[in-house]
Amino acid sequence: MKVGFDYQIFALQVYGGISRYYVSLAEELMLMGQSPKIFAPFHCNEYLSSTSAQIVEGERVAKRNSKLMRLTLPVNHFMSNKKINSWSPDIVHETYFSMFKAPRRSCPTVLTVYDMVHEKFPEEFSKWGNISVRKRSAVERADHVICISESTRNDLIQAFDVDESKVSVVYLGFDTFTDVSVRTDSLESSRRPYLLFVGNRAGYKNFHGFLRAFALSPALKVDYDIACFGGGAFTVAEKELIHSVGLSEDRVRHQGGSDKVLGDLYSQAAAFVYPSMYEGFGLPPLEAMAKGCPVIVSRSSSMPEVVGDAGCYFDPHSIEEMSAAMEKVVFSPSLRQSMVSAGYNRLQKFSWASCAEKTMDVYTQVVR
Structure with missing residues (x-):
């Protein structure tokens, strides 16, 4: 045809x-x-x-x-x-x-x-x-x-x-980024583990909620950084928000680039967080699973349909619930490992x- x-x-x-x-x-x-x-x-x-x-x-x-x-x-x-x-x-x-x-x-x-x-x-x-x-x-x-x-x-x-x-x-x-072979400078210079945010950050993407949920946890602030991929450089308003929640710009980093860079970021993240209020499908969680990265995701729109039992869910309108979900995953090696296994199994559907x-x-x- x-x-x-x-x-x-x-x-x-x-x-x-x-x-x-x-x-x-x-x-x-x-x-x-x-x-x-x-x-x-x-x-x-x-x-x-x-x-x-x-x-x-x-x-x-x-x-x-x-x-x-x-x-x-x-x-x-x-x-x-x-x-x-x-x-x-x-x-x-x-x-x-x-x-x-x-x-x-x-x-x-x-x-x-x-x-x-x-x-x-x-x-x-x-x-x-x-x-x-x-x-x-x-x-x-x-x-x-x-x-x-x-x-x-x-x-x-x-x-x-x-x-x-x-x-x-x-x-x-979904894409597995099998051609990933180059570590980024930002990752090489980072001495701390990080939580990953991917894509546009404005409005319903709920980046502001993610920042507040992260900052709500003293344990996360002590042990983890935030890495953001795509969506353009931070705006003045975003920088002000980062400071207002008690974080410094060297703790919340932005990285642009190709799919190779993104695949590298997934593979080395402690977890991928997807706080969006709405998605028609949501490819990033599948991409994260393919790189062995645990997925922490909103319980909204298509996300449960796509992620299934491979994710840790939270209400995107609840800062407290999002913060607790991040703590639950990153501070439990056994849970992270079981989520990685569940993610690989889930990928067989797509x-x-x-x-x-x-x-x-x-x-x-x-x-x-």
């Missing part, structure tokens, strides 16, 4: 879970004997740069998501759709929620919805871009919608009043191969 993916997410993300999902899916589809192709005429995506040229139609023109990339969007839209139509795929999988008028297709379209965070927390997002409006429009025009968890499927059906038969659930796979197989089932159903 010829499966075409459009340009959208690859002009918006250098790294990121969504673009990683599509590249991993396309690679697995090719291994299955299918014919996937990503049409991204001008992109900034790192994953496309390292995948097979047989899959990618386009070139990398920037190493970051800059204003230049935003300016390419209209051209990308025109060229991507022209190339897709010329290629005549059996099905098109849209990679995001287009800001442009949808082109006419001679084949069915599938859309993946990753979460309903813009609908759950509208106050935390700029009205510029109208993501929620674009998402609803994309859902309505798609022949079928894939959600990445039952939690997201339920939220989508409720928010947009979508026919249940139009929406399927396909779980994501793989990119399984994701591709179930996605192919959706494609076949839609084409028929």
